[in-house]
Each structure stands twice: as structure tokens, then as C-alpha cells.
Amino acid sequence: MSFVNVTININHPSTQDLIVSITSPQGIEVLLTSNNGDDGDNYVNTTFSQDAQNTVSEASAPFTGTYLPEGDLSVFNNQNSLGDWVLTVINMSAQTVGEFENFSLELCGVETLSLNDLYFETSIWSNPSNGILNVSFDSVSSETKIIIFDLKGRLMNSFEFKQHESQFKTKLDLRTLNKSVYIL
Structure with missing residues (x-):
């Protein structure tokens, strides 16, 4: 695999309460976003990519577009993409509730032949x-x-x-x- 992009959709009134990470089939976890967006709401078609220009930690909610994640997605490069990928969303506040809509992965790679x-x-x-x-x-x-x-x-x-x-x-x-x- 040569790169991974992750897109999420989460409806939540306070994105600063959320911690979101992605874990590969090999058990390697990368932090996408943690406590960002102040009191803003929602991740709408939010893509995390190592090629992004804007960091998610410096942006404000609602998050729409492509952002550099807090962790390094390039740790997935050259790994086998087969297996279960797990997206973890943690809500750090009991006072606010939201709704996880969906997520998608873009897994790109080049198969080499001998x-x-x-x-x-x-x-x-x-x-x-x-x-x-x-x-x-x-x-x-x-x-x-x-x-x-x-x-x-x-x-x-x-x-x-x-x-x-x-x-x-x-x-x-x-x-x-x-x-x-x-x-x-």
C-alpha cells in the first residue's frame, strides 16, 4: 500500500469532545483528530490525508474538506491492507451526544511482480x-x-x-x- 486516506461523517454539537483514530489490520493505530474545533459542530465529508495542506488541529468546525491528521498516516505505507480496519470514536463528554454517520477508506498501492x-x-x-x-x-x-x-x-x-x-x-x-x- 502506498497511501491511506480516511473520510468521516460525524454529527456532534461539540467536536472538541471527540477523539477519532483509525487502526490497521496489523493493529497499528493513528490518531486522526483529538479535541479539535472548540465548540463547533460536525465532521462533514472530512478527509484525513498526509498530502493535505491544512492541519486539523489549526482548523475550526464544522470540518469539511481535507486535513492533515494529528498522527502520521504514512505508517501504513508498505503494509498489507487486507483485513479489518477499525475506526474508533470516543466522546469525552457525557453532556453532549452525537451521531456517527459513516467512514470510508481510500487504500492505494502498487502490486509488485517478480x-x-x-x-x-x-x-x-x-x-x-x-x-x-x-x-x-x-x-x-x-x-x-x-x-x-x-x-x-x-x-x-x-x-x-x-x-x-x-x-x-x-x-x-x-x-x-x-x-x-x-x-x-
Whole structure:
């Protein structure tokens, strides 16, 4: 994961009474906001991002827009994002009550592949072709897309396969295509 943004919606008459944090599946907690906003009210589509220019501790309620959190969201970088994320909201005052509406996470990352992930043995046969092409290979994904192009680079056909075994096998019906040379 390369970055995390957190957006919250909380209706509360006194945001200074609230402490809000986010905890990753690995148990790492980051403080988003604590006792901010004086006697103002509400977090409305409030996004916390390490790329923000304004700090939440220097802003005033109602909080709308994007703010730099009090904690450092970059501690989540390079962590696995799979699992349960927990948003914790603590109301420090018994005299005021509010309502938690919702929250959302924007989890961005780049999956890296090794050379071993890119190599796989592919078998394609039906020679001479009768229009049915047999395709077989070891897949690194449970989803496969096979695209057929002519020699001019024009898309001729596309096949999508979802939730298949790691040893992928299928028959492609290409009888609707003219006899020619195609790129798979």
C-alpha cells in the first residue's frame, strides 16, 4: 500500500469532545483528530490525508474538506491492507451526544511482480486450426482475459474468465473470424 486516506461523517454539537483514530489490520493505530474545533459542530465529508495542506488541529468546525491528521498516516505505507480496519470514536463528554454517520477508506498501492510471476508456460494448439483453439497455462491470477488482434493491431475478439483454477484450460471458438494470422 502506498497511501491511506480516511473520510468521516460525524454529527456532534461539540467536536472538541471527540477523539477519532483509525487502526490497521496489523493493529497499528493513528490518531486522526483529538479535541479539535472548540465548540463547533460536525465532521462533514472530512478527509484525513498526509498530502493535505491544512492541519486539523489549526482548523475550526464544522470540518469539511481535507486535513492533515494529528498522527502520521504514512505508517501504513508498505503494509498489507487486507483485513479489518477499525475506526474508533470516543466522546469525552457525557453532556453532549452525537451521531456517527459513516467512514470510508481510500487504500492505494502498487502490486509488485517478480520475474518468476511473469514467466509461465503457455500451450496453444489446434494445428491446423478448425476455428477452435485450445489454450492452457499456469495462471498467477484467478481471472484471465485473452484478447485477439489482427496483424494491424485491431481488436478482433476478447474473452474473460473469472474464478478459475491455477491451471487454466479453455477452448476458444474463433470460427467467426476470417482465416488469417492473429495475435493472442
